Amino acid sequence: xxxxxxxxxxxxTDMDRAKSFYADKVGFTIDLDDEVSPGVRIxxxxxxxxxxxxxMLRGMPAxxxxxxxxxxxxxxxxxxxxDIEAARGQLADRxxxxxxxxxxxxxxxxxxxxxxxxxFLTFDDPDGNSWVVQEAPSELSER
Numbered sequence: 001x002x003x004x005x006x007x008x009x010x011x012x013t014d015m016d017r018a019k020s021f022y023a024d025k026v027g028f029t030i031d032l033d034d035e036v037s038p039g040v041r042i043x044x045x046x047x048x049x050x051x052x053x054x055x056m057l058r059g060m061p062a063x064x065x066x067x068x069x070x071x072x073x074x075x076x077x078x079x080x081x082x083d084i085e086a087a088r089g090q091l092a093d094r095x096x097x098x099x100x101x102x103x104x105x106x107x108x109x110x111x112x113x114x115x116x117x118x119x120f121l122t123f124d125d126p127d128g129n130s131w132v133v134q135e136a137p138s139e140l141s142e143r
Contacts, residue, residue: 007044008077010054011069012127018056019043021126025094028054047079049139072128084119084135091123098123 012018022028028045031053035041040059046052054077062068081087084101091098099122103114113119119135 005052007053007055008074009069010056010074010077010125010129011071012056012125012129013071014126015041015043015056015058017126019045022054025091025096026123027090027094050079074129076130076132078132078134080134080136082136082139084113084121084133087133087135088121091121096123 010018019030019033022045023030026047028047030043030045032042032044040057042055042057042060044053044055046054088098088101100111101113101119101121102109102111103118103120104110105114113135116137117134121133122130123133124130
């Protein structure tokens, strides 16, 4: 049996602002924007080429025994791309405040590309949820 990661909840304060950021600036595809029951709205979006989506929820009660995340507390979600420079250019061109490309070197984080699997950039959404983009050597289907 496969255990697939399919949806990651992202806590936000303003769903319409977050929807615009992720769709218009980051380039995610909007899969669903619906009030699934009275007072419960779900916006689900998927990064290009990903099998895992993000979901922003309003009015959804926490799962039994679960805990709610405050907006801006989700950090380190990681996306992979095959061309970090092109990804950075796309995000910057769309108005995302994106970090320089960095890699982990002998003294910690250093600017510039690193070797295979060692090139990264970061950005935050309007609530402060933070993302890491890592350069992968090939598309997921080829690894």
